[in-house]
Amino acid sequence: MARVAIVYHSGYGHTKVQAEAVHRGASRVPHVDAVLIPIEKYEAHWEELDHADAIVMGAPTYMAGASAQFKAFLDATSSRWAAQRWKDKLAAGFTNSAGYNGDKLNTLQQFNLFAMQHGMIWVGLGLLPGNHTSQGSPEDLNRLAGFLGAMAQSNADQPAELVPPASDRATAEHLGQRVAEAALRWAAGAEPHQGATAADATLAVGA
Numbered sequence: 001m002a003r004v005a006i007v008y009h010s011g012y013g014h015t016k017v018q019a020e021a022v023h024r025g026a027s028r029v030p031h032v033d034a035v036l037i038p039i040e041k042y043e044a045h046w047e048e049l050d051h052a053d054a055i056v057m058g059a060p061t062y063m064a065g066a067s068a069q070f071k072a073f074l075d076a077t078s079s080r081w082a083a084q085r086w087k088d089k090l091a092a093g094f095t096n097s098a099g100y101n102g103d104k105l106n107t108l109q110q111f112n113l114f115a116m117q118h119g120m121i122w123v124g125l126g127l128l129p130g131n132h133t134s135q136g137s138p139e140d141l142n143r144l145a146g147f148l149g150a151m152a153q154s155n156a157d158q159p160a161e162l163v164p165p166a167s168d169r170a171t172a173e174h175l176g177q178r179v180a181e182a183a184l185r186w187a188a189g190a191e192p193h194q195g196a197t198a199a200d201a202t203l204a205v206g207a
C-alpha cells in the first residue's frame with residue numbers, strides 16, 4: 001500500500017485538468033491510494049500530506065514561476081522543513097501555461113528545489129521527448145519535451161474543456177502512474193527488515 005498526494009492550484013481550470021490526469025494515472029496503479037488536494041483546501045489536508053509516500057505538486061506558470069497561491073502553500077510548509085518531517089518522501093511536479101515554453105521549466109525547478117530543501121527524493125518524468133523529429137507530431141506523449149516533470153500548454157483564449165490537449169493530459173497521466181509505481185516500491189523498501197535490531201543499526205553506523 002502506498003499513498004500519493006497531488007496538491008495543485010488552478011486559477012481558470014486548465015491546470016486542474018492536468019492535475020486530474022495525474023490523479024487518474026496514479027489511481028490506476030493497484031494498492032495505491034491517490035488523493036487530489038486543491039490549494040484552497042490544503043490546510044484541511046496536512047495529515048494526508050504528512051502521511052503520503054509521495055507528494056506531487058502542480059501549478060500554472062504565472063509570471064515565470066508557480067502561481068502565488070501555490071507559493072503560499074510552499075511557504076506554509078516551513079515548520080515541516082525545520083523538522084525535516086517530509087525527508088525521504090518522493091516528490092514530483094507538473095505545470096501548465098499558455099506559452100509553449102512560457103518559462104515552465106522555472107516552475108518545475110522551483111518545485112524541485114523546494115523538494116531538495118525538504119530532503120525529498122525527486123521523480124522525473126521518465127519519457128523521451130515527443131514531437132522533436134520530422135516524424136513527430138503534437139499528438140506525441142511529452143510533446144513539450146520536459147524531463148523534470150510534466151508540462152502542458154493551454155491556449156489563453158480556450159476553455160479547460162478544450163485545452164490542454166490530449167497529449168498533455170496523457171503525459172500527466174504517465175507522471176501520475178510513474179510516481180505511484182515508484183511510491184509502491186519506495187514504501188515496500190521502507191518496511192522494517194525482519195530480525196533487524198537497534199544493535200544492528202548501531203553496528204552499521206559504526207562500521
Ligand SMILES: Cc1cc2nc3c(=O)[nH]c(=O)nc-3n(C[C@H](O)[C@H](O)[C@H](O)COP(=O)(O)O)c2cc1C
Pocket residue numbers: 009010011012013014015016060061062063064065096097098099100101102103154155156
Ligand atoms: C497572472 C498570470 C501570469 C501568467 N504568466 C504566464 C507565464 O509566465 N508564461 C506563460 O506561458 N503563461 C502565463 N500565463 C498564462 C497561464 O499560465 C495560462 O493561461 C494557464 O493555462 C492558466 O492555468 P489555470 O487555468 O490553471 O490558471 C499567465 C497567466 C496569468 C493569469
